[in-house]
Amino acid sequence: MSQAANPRETPSPVAPAPRAEKPLRVNVRTPEVMERVQAEVEEHYRSLIVEKIRARGGSLTIGDTRVRLAKQFGFCYGVERAIDLAYASRRVFPENRIFLIGEIIHNPEVNRQLREMNIETLPWKEMDAQYDTLTGDDVVIVPAFGAPLDFMEKLDERGCKVVDTTCGDVMKVWRRVRSYAGDGVTSIIHGKAKHEETRATASRAAGKSGAGHYLIILTLEDTEIVCDFIRNGGDPDAFLERFGGAYSEGFDPARHLRRVGVANQTTMLKSETEEIQNRIRRAIADRDGGDETNFQVFDTICGATQERQDALFDLLGEPMDMLLVVGGYNSSNTSHLVEIGEKALPTFFIRGASCLKSLEEVLHFDLHRAEEVTSYPKALLGDGPVTVGITAGASCPSNLIENTVLKIFALRGVSAERVHAA
Numbered sequence: 567m568s569q570a571a572n573p574r575e576t577p578s579p580v581a582p583a584p585r586a587e588k589p590l591r592v593n594v595r596t597p598e599v600m601e602r603v604q605a606e607v608e609e610h611y612r613s614l615i616v617e618k619i620r621a622r623g624g625s626l627t628i629g630d631t632r633v634r635l636a637k638q639f640g641f642c643y644g645v646e647r648a649i650d651l652a653y654a655s656r657r658v659f660p661e662n663r664i665f666l667i668g669e670i671i672h673n674p675e676v677n678r679q680l681r682e683m684n685i686e687t688l689p690w691k692e693m694d695a696q697y698d699t700l701t702g703d704d705v706v707i708v709p710a711f712g713a714p715l716d717f718m719e720k721l722d723e724r725g726c727k728v729v730d731t732t733c734g735d736v737m738k739v740w741r742r743v744r745s746y747a748g749d750g751v752t753s754i755i756h757g758k759a760k761h762e763e764t765r766a767t768a769s770r771a772a773g774k775s776g777a778g779h780y781l782i783i784l785t786l787e788d789t790e791i792v793c794d795f796i797r798n799g800g801d802p803d804a805f806l807e808r809f810g811g812a813y814s815e816g817f818d819p820a821r822h823l824r825r826v827g828v829a830n831q832t833t834m835l836k837s838e839t840e841e842i843q844n845r846i847r848r849a850i851a852d853r854d855g856g857d858e859t860n861f862q863v864f865d866t867i868c869g870a871t872q873e874r875q876d877a878l879f880d881l882l883g884e885p886m887d888m889l890l891v892v893g894g895y896n897s898s899n900t901s902h903l904v905e906i907g908e909k910a911l912p913t914f915f916i917r918g919a920s921c922l923k924s925l926e927e928v929l930h931f932d933l934h935r936a937e938e939v940t941s942y943p944k945a946l947l948g949d950g951p952v953t954v955g956i957t958a959g960a961s962c963p964s965n966l967i968e969n970t971v972l973k974i975f976a977l978r979g980v981s982a983e984r985v986h987a988a
């Protein structure tokens with residue numbers, strides 16, 4: 567495959583703007599291209615061992631070591647589509663510069679593969695001068711999370727070829743917050759204010775008129791502060807300070823919490839989202855004498871996130887000694903799987919097999935300390951029988967699960983050949 571010129575060789579950050587025109591939304595999914603792309607993607611991410619374990623009902627036992635896989639884990643439809651489109655972009659535009667806004671999904675291995683295809687990353691937190699160097703010959707991939715409106719407008723202005731991989735489930739949330747804005751309802755978004763998807767959603771909460779507002783909340787503690795303000799009012803300045811950076815310009819809690827609609831980042835923990843919805847509903851009803859007409863809700867957790875959470879609850883019904891959750895540390899849906907797991911048994915959030923250092927040492931991400939730490943789980947020690955559960959978020963390819971399975975068996979003295987032959 568021919569490679570595009572290195573974008574770092576771009577001559578000047580002040581290149582003249584191209585014609586102002588709508589970006590060319592390019593369809594790279596032609597049957598011929600997709601056939602080749604799917605073969606390539608399968609080669610990079612498929613796992614025969616994972617398929618074999620799935621075909622056996624999700625469990626593989628060799629000697630006294632058993633591995634159990636959740637019924638649903640790994641790549642979701644939105645992620646598969648985004649990766650296919652990114653690979654197809656390079657096939658369709660072998661000579662063009664291709665850029666990606668941030669990460670296509672939250673998995674280091676997948677993002678590394680794209681870098682190897684000379685797909686360069688543009689900053690996603692804020693636009694820098696690099697965006698002003700884009701031209702009509704450049705291809706820009708919008709990730710599965712979507713991108714904020716001002717980023718899309720910049721691509722419009724520069725006239726780039728846009729390959730938009732935004733997941734349909736994310737766009738459903740956008741439609742919801744736009745409709746709240748159209749009804750004069752403020753969007754309360756349950757999500758992470760700095761997450762790509764939530765930033766993209768929040769940017770749409772102004773609606774067509776531009777008059778809509780939003781407030782982003784993450785925790786039950788945030789929810790209680792909002793509910794208290796709804797019921798009793800309070801000091802708007804203190805409220806705004808508490809939620810700094812997580813509300814729309816001009817947001818006034820005294821005015822904009824009168825009519826609210828809840829939506830959520832697609833990958834949140836369902837039980838927590840429901841609790842937040844219920845608390846806000848009760849606060850509105852308390853304030854309005856039992857009337858709930860100033861409250862709207864629309865559950866926007868995506869089907870894939872829901873299936874992975876449900877499958878983990880099922881898996882936790884089986885006896886296991888430990889749970890490994892495989893995925894990128896910045897993956898929201900993966901971190902919620904960890905939260906579910908750690909309530910039930912020793913759970914380790916790992917990037918991949920290399921985190922399993924030995925029988926005694928596991929490198930993993932501690933969600934509470936927000937850092938990678940080393941633990942020394944006793945579950946893998948000794949000669950007795952051991953059952954290890956494995957799940958993975960929607961951004962984790964099967965080959966990383968396969969490596970993890972092989973490593974567990976290797977640490978228990980079972981060779982890769984035996985696992986393949988089992």
Ligand code: SF4
Pocket residue numbers: 642643644645710733734735736832833868869870871899960
């Ligand atoms: S996790 Fe859900 S919203 Fe995100 S890409 Fe997958 S299907 Fe779409």
